[in-house]
Amino acid sequence: MHAQDKLAFLLSLVPYLMDHDRVSVADAAAHFGVPPEQIRQAVRLIAVSGVPGETTQYQHDDLFDIDWDAFEQDDEIAITHLVAIDESPRFSAREAAALIAGLQYLSGLPEQADRDVVGSLMAKLSRGASAAPSEVAVGSGDLDEALATIRRSVATARSLAFDYLNARGERERRTVDPLRVESLDADWYVRAWDHGRQAVRTFRLDRMSGLDVTDEPASAEGRDVVLPETLFQASPDDLSVELELSEAALPLVDDWIGGSERRRVDPDRVRVTVRLAHYGALTRLVAGLAGLATVVGPPDARATVERWAGDALANYATGGGSPSPATGPAR
Known part of the structure; x- marks a missing residue:
């Protein structure tokens, strides 16, 4: 293995060992897909690696250290002293909990398709915090069923039909292609391509009823539209x-x-x-x-x-x- 490859391997191995308080050589080898002896050699190299102190000479506290008894007798790896790496900033337990709650919220949005990536990130935040984050859960609301229907419309690329109650108290059947779901304070909005208006419109979820995913494919106009960053757009009639x-x-x-x-x-x-x-x-x-x-x-x-x-x-x-x-x- 070339020196550059060895360095890359060590840079991957050390965080892995940090995430596992104690791991067997066999499990580490299986994780990285390398022979067990390569893991042992890398661990021995880690144990003589570190960062020199102010004297530019290596002292005991300037080097990584492992549980040698466990390594030599039980073929297990446990880092007992970290150098430099453990000094990196970490989220506090409260910060990690807040971020995890936000990610849970985002994972429920219809346009958030890659939920596995979000789940993986939440797990990493839990492991990487300075202490175990408080368990948090974003509660379900009355609009969950409507959001699920909108999510199905987006996933199947089919138009969505619903009754909409306007400010004059009039109810009108609308057919749209949902493009994005957003919240502002406690309210949820759907930005969609309106088939009847042939333009992008914004709808409040709590004023929508009778939601139904139709058999009509989403229109080309809706797929090609570029949404502005702001939720509400000015109109000449405003x-x-x-x-x-x-x-x-x-x-x-x-x-x-x-x-x-x-x-x-x-x-x-x-x-x-x-x-x-x-x-x-x-x-x-x-x-x-x-x-x-x-x-x-x-x-x-x-x-x-x-x-x-x-x-x-x-x-x-x-x-x-x-x-x-x-x-x-x-x-």
Whole structure:
């Protein structure tokens, strides 16, 4: 074996041994597909390898060490002292748990086909954390059945038909080719090629019902469309609303601001223009920015939010709670 190959083999063997507190020579040889004697030679080489200290000379703590009794008597490998490698940064148990939860969430999305890769990454995060991560699970919601149907539509390259309730309370049957499922705060949205509109539209899952995967193949137009990065896209028919809000809240409205000019009012507040399909969507946006945003204009927009706030106060006074912000049609 050439020197370069030996180095590559050692660089693979050391992490493997780190992941296994104690492993037999036979198991290591089977894992790497090499003769057992090659594993033994590599282990002996690891035991005389290390990083010199400040004196540029090798001291005992500057070298790897193994359990020699186990190696020589039981043909087992256990590294008892690591050099340099164990000083690399590791995720804390809480960080690893948070990342694993995020990966579980992503693995449930319809467009996430390679779930084996996600599962492998979660396992590596568990092993590589500084301590055992807390067990986490992303709970199932009421929309799981709808997501499963959308996932089946994507996997079979078939169109999806469903009833959609728009902001006017009208229900309409739509046929689309799902392209991407995304969430914004607690809401789920489907971006899809709409056969009737011959354009990309965004639908809220909780306003979709009667989902059914049809026998109609996904259209070529849907397969070729390039989705923009932002969830909502401006339309010539959109309404413009001027908001004044804290600069720290700007990331919360990025999807609605687009290329709007941002005008500073004072050191902490900025005035922007958002584009919305209707004023019902405005009440929903403002409800999510409680205390952070002020509607500046136009007058109709201010009146809409004022009416919604008044209804909320009236409901609280009678013990009914806050009314749900209006939701809008697909764009």
